[in-house]
Amino acid sequence: MIGSVELTPESAERLAYLVEQLRIKNIHRHIFLCADQTKPECAPKEEGLASWSYLKKRLEELGLTRAENAIYRTKANCLRICHQGPIAVVYPEGTWYHSVTPAVLERIIQEHLIEGRPVQEFVFAEKHLG
Numbered sequence: 001m002i003g004s005v006e007l008t009p010e011s012a013e014r015l016a017y018l019v020e021q022l023r024i025k026n027i028h029r030h031i032f033l034c035a036d037q038t039k040p041e042c043a044p045k046e047e048g049l050a051s052w053s054y055l056k057k058r059l060e061e062l063g064l065t066r067a068e069n070a071i072y073r074t075k076a077n078c079l080r081i082c083h084q085g086p087i088a089v090v091y092p093e094g095t096w097y098h099s100v101t102p103a104v105l106e107r108i109i110q111e112h113l114i115e116g117r118p119v120q121e122f123v124f125a126e127k128h129l130g
């Protein structure tokens, strides 16, 4: 059995600071992108990295990481699809995308992350969590 872990006041303070800093309570959508993998299988490493750089740059440029309805991004080592990538998934909808190049990402950002309409041409699975 695993006991609970008491946070020190310093750790609790640090975590509270990070929640604030990363605007965790404002997260509206979260996109995971397969990039910079240990074993790049869904797409060549350079392609995943190009998409990841583009995603980071555009979310910053559009102010979406600091917005009231913030977009959170996470680089995934592998999303277990390993085919027709780069692969991405957006929550809370649980919308899975294939072929996520920078051009496709721009559409995902504008149409799905901002407007809430998945880009159906690149969706290959959907499963809302909860």
Ligand code: FES
Pocket (backbone or CB within 6 Å): 034, 035, 037, 039, 040, 041, 042, 043, 077, 078, 079, 080, 081, 082, 083, 085, 087
């Ligand atoms: S390497 Fe991208 S999904 Fe597995």
